Amino acid sequence: MIVNVASMIVLLVAIVLASLSPRDRGFIPGLLLIGAGVVGFTLQNLHIIPREWSFTARTLSLGIAILGLVLMERVWKAMRSSGGRPS
Numbered sequence: 026m027i028v029n030v031a032s033m034i035v036l037l038v039a040i041v042l043a044s045l046s047p048r049d050r051g052f053i054p055g056l057l058l059i060g061a062g063v064v065g066f067t068l069q070n071l072h073i074i075p076r077e078w079s080f081t082a083r084t085l086s087l088g089i090a091i092l093g094l095v096l097m098e099r100v101w102k103a104m105r106s107s108g109g110r111p112s
Contacts, residue, residue: 029067036060048104055097062090 040056043049065086068074074082 026067026070029063029070032063033060033067036063051100051104052097055093055095055100058093058096059090060093062086062088062093065089 036056036059040053040060043052043056063086065082069079069082069086
């Protein structure tokens with residue numbers, strides 16, 4: 026539980042830092058999706074989601090977080106190939 030809270034704080038700080046620079050604003054959607062995945066895991070750990078839906082909730086949360094990572098990787102590769110200039 027402490028790890029989930031710490032990761033949410035780190036994600037919020039990363040979103041704030043990314044919003045300060047126009048070049049880094051492309052990372053915000055990926056960070057938000059990763060945050061949604063962490064929130065899904067947290068809800069499951071708090072037993073807010075019924076036990077019958079536990080596997081589905083974890084799978085969905087993991088899928089959302091992976092989608093966020095893929096979006097962030099695509100933005101990072103686009104920035105690296107363009108020399109750091111936004112496309």
